[in-house]
Amino acid sequence: MACILRKFDTKADDMRRPVILIVDDEEMVRKTLEILLKDYYEIVTAKNAYEAIEAVRAGSIDMVLMDVNLPGVDGIKALERIKGIDGEVGVVMLSASDSAQQAVKALRKGAYDYVTKPFDNDDLLSTIKRLADRLDLKSRLEYLKGELQEKSGYGEIISKSPKMKKVFDLIQKVGRTSSSVLITGESGTGKELVARAIQSMGERKDKPFVAVNCGAIPSELMESELFGHEKGSFTGAHAKKIGKFEYADGGTVFLDEVSTLPMHLQIKLLRVLQEKSFERVGSNVPIKVDIRVIAAANVDLEKEVRKGGFREDLYYRLKVVPIELPPLRDRVEDIPLLVEHFLDKHSRKCNKAVKGMTAEAIEALMSYKWPGNIRELENLIERLIVLSKEGGLITYDDLPLGIFSSDPAGQTKEAKDFKEACKLFERHYIIGVLNNTNWNRLEAARRMNIHRNTLMMKMKDLKIRGPRRKGRVFNS
Ligand SMILES: Nc1ncnc2c1ncn2[C@@H]1O[C@H](COP(=O)(O)OP(=O)(O)OP(=O)(O)O)[C@@H](O)[C@H]1O
Ligand SMILES: [Mg+2]
Structure with a gap:
């Protein structure tokens, strides 16, 4: 059974075999290299640059051993493309020419090394071993860097999805300014977290961050909540009140559910x-304030403008910098990371150690649609920790039944068309076989009677990540 373990588990690192992609147009060379390396590494082969690029794009490749002289697109161009797809992949180039220029x-x-043919087997093995060690080290450093980032108040925003990378870039850029920001996204996608991260990036970071949920305040009290009131200004106003905008002077006002703001406000x-x-x-006395406004909406504000429920001029004023947060179902690659983060957070909060979660359970979580997004996932993890045994491992059987629309029959019923139904079925089938082979891709491909490269591509296409890359997973 495979599972996510706590950070820096060295035993876990040792258990995963790095995957090497061998690229050479000569079958003899491919075979020789495969025989040399297969005892230590998992092997994938490609006979030209196109196949190589596809294999890297499909994910799971750690290192590439590639001939320079390939037919069509040559090895150097392929190297460039590969590095563009995944800068972390380590590449060793092989060439019959010992041209220093090349x-x-x-x-x-970006190649790690350049080895001339004919090569000495031991030399090549030790070059690859050095590269493998370096990659491991790199992933640890990257992890550490991530942890530091979390602690240094970039917010607790966990993500490695390209869509969220764009959001991170925007947070960084907009954090240094005082422009208004409009954050849109379904409920639970992290709008408030992003708003706080923006505040923490800029000069206002030590100033107040005042969050107002416009949807939760009765409309007759809203004006006084936001702008304050003078003593005696209406029945019940027994004393002067400072409103949120005055209180937040110098800092940020976060207006959640801004679409519910009444017209006069x-x-x-x-x-x-x-x-x-x-x-x-x-x-009648005007009060001057220095405020940055960040607004959030989980409805389509533009539609509200068209319906006449929201002022168009205000919409454009708020939307100087729009940030759209993708729903969790569009960034399933974040689920293993988020699970790990929430396991950590809530086991600490509940003061209860948990060993981790099995890969099978994580796969089930990755198949679920998450209508409540990250908040729903976080609540589930908290609940699972509360219900788990001290030091226990959370398994597939611990998950609530609702998650298991991931059984193909249930899921395919929800599919929007035939193509999606087939994909869901394929996904379920492949995960099943992988689980039965302890995520040994070679063995799984053999059982499915398909080529391992086809399996790798299917896994990429169907977003099957399985046990985490770079080692924090083990097979027991
Ligand atoms: N990328 C993320 N990494 C870690 N935690 C996250 C992430 N996104 C959201 N969360 C957590 O999920 C919960 C919901 O996030 P948040 O309150 O920011 O969502 P929201 O979009 O404002 O939701 P709503 O529309 O319901 O107000 C919070 O506990 C938050 O810490
Ligand atoms: Mg919110």
Whole structure:
């Protein structure tokens, strides 16, 4: 059974065999290298640059051993493409020519080493071993860097999805400014987390961050909540009240569910954004403030504008920098990372150690649609920790039944068309066989009677990640 373990488990690192892609147009060379390496590494082969690029794109390749002189696209160009797809892949170039110029070119393009043919078997093995050690070290460093980032208040935003990478770039850029930001995304996608991260990036980081959930405040109290009131300004106003905007002076006001803001307050908010001033309820004295506004909406605000429920001028004022958060079902590659993060967070909070979660359980989580997004996942993990045994391992059987629309019959019923139904079925079938072979891809491909390269491509296409790369997974 495979499972996610706690960070830096050295036993876990030792258990996973790195995957090497051998690229050479000569079958003899491919075979010789395969025989030399197969006792230590998992082998994938390609006979030209196109196949090599496809294999890297399909994921799971750690190292590439590639001939420079390939038919069609040559090895140096392929190296460039491979590095563009996955900069972490270590590449060793092989060549019959010992041209120093060519070697320098390869190294400049990011190759780890350049080996001339005929090569000495032991030398080649030790080059690859050094590269493998370096990759391991690199992944640990990267992990450490990630941890530091978390601790240094970049927020606790966990993600490696390319869609979220764009969000991170925006957070960094916009953090240094005071422009208004409109964050959109389904409920539970991390809008408030992103808003806090923006605040923590810039000069306002030590100033107040005041979050207001517009949807949760009764509309008759909203004006006074946001802008404050003078004593006696309405029945029940027994004392002067400072509103959120005044309180947040110098910092950020986060307006959650901004679409629910009543019309007359939309006008007042527009004035705050344009003139940086407002009056308390019951007063004519303008109060000047230095505020950054970040608004969030989980409905389509543009549609609200078209329906007449939201002012168009305010919409554009808020949307100076729009940030759209993708739903969790569009970034399933984040699920193993998030699971690990929440296992850590909630086992600490509940003061209860857990060993981890099996890969089978994680696969089931990756097949689920998560209508409540990350919040739903976090709540589930917390619940599982509360219900688990001290030091226990969370397995597939511990998951609530709702998750198991991942059984093909249940899931295919929800598929939007025939193609999606076939994909869901394939996914379920492949995960099943992989589970039965302890995620040994070679053995799984043999049982399915398909080529291992086909399996790798299918896994990439169907977003089957299985046990985590770079070692924090083991087979027991
Ligand atoms: N990328 C992430 N990494 C780690 N935790 C996350 C991430 N995204 C969201 N969370 C966690 O999920 C929960 C929900 O996030 P948040 O409150 O920011 O969502 P939201 O989009 O504001 O939801 P709503 O629309 O319901 O207000 C929080 O506990 C948050 O810490
Ligand atoms: Mg929110």
